[in-house]
Amino acid sequence: MxxxxxxxxxxxxxxxxxxxxxxxxxxxxxxxxxxxxxxxYIENSVEQTSVPNFVTSVLADYRGYDTMFETIVIFCAGITVLTILRRSHRQKKKEVRPRPAREGKDLILISAARIIAPMMQIFALYVVAHGHHSPGGGFQGGVILGSSFILLALAYDLETILKRLKERSVIIMSGIGVAIYMGIGMICLFLGGNFLDYSAWSSVLGVSAVEARSHGMLGVEIGVAVTVMYIMFSLYADLSSGGEMDEGL
Amino acid sequence: MLDFIVIVLLSAGILFFFGTINGLLRFPDFYTRMHAAGKGDTLSTVLILLGLALYSFHHPSVQDLLTGYKIIFIAVLIAIASPTATHALMDAGYESGIKPWGGETDSEEEVDK
Incomplete structure (x- = not known):
């Protein structure tokens, strides 16, 4: 064999x-x-989409269909890890591992994480929003957002963060990110355009068709960022606790 | 004048980096090595970044000022993050029971662990 x-x-x-x-x-x-x-793309993307960074316009507009399924791939990866690793407490009596007594109480780590995490989140929003003009966009911004929560989960322990970011809402929100992307595409259909043809939004947004494509890309990037962020955190929570969701690293 | 300050800052940064590397390679145990890495690395990185930020203020335009402020922002982030990471490593080493160097040994074989 x-x-x-x-x-x-x-x-x-x-x-x-x-x-x-x-x-x-x-x-x-x-x-x-x-x-x-x-x-x-090089000659026409600025005229057609009013986005200076034509990598973004290729990614989110000309090849928006491709990027939509990339987002779905990330969503599927998160769900697959969840399906394989996640165990409920009833199934298995877990062995108690020895934990350091000071876990999650280190003042220096917590203070530093509390300073750095908001800066990371602001920067992540900047990366998401500035993807039109500079390197960046939904995937990168989403990863930075997700890792800010991972940083908090490392400084405190996983339980503390899971109280704020409930497992159920994490999964629902990662689905909502995909839904934002597909919803923007679907509404284009109802407004009389093709699927993911954002210029159809111009009548609703009250801007020209070119501007509407730019705004549509921003909406799509936000959807990607939401999915990537929650899937990143979900992957960390599953992998670090072995699917138990009770204690992190 | 500005050039002179930039040169001094960059040279000091490289000098401190040299000390960091020296300490990282030559100090006897985990804790003293991390001590060298945590302090020297942070200081020299911040010095070099400050030098670069000052250099970008050389011909003041909005673009250059923005670059300089971004570099200073990175320096602040490193000044917070690098000592914290060193602290976390030290703490993990202490928790897993690494014994500090007692100061009694002089022989090469025991030092090179």
Missing amino acids: KLLSLVISLTLGFLLLLATADLPDWGDPQSPASIHVSNY
């Missing part, structure tokens, strides 16, 4: 390596991507 899988993976690997010979060279200016698609 092992031999068979070795043969299969070697054959597949060989075929894939063979196929790479047909791919254009790295950075080849004559490759199809460089001739048609890139030039179109």
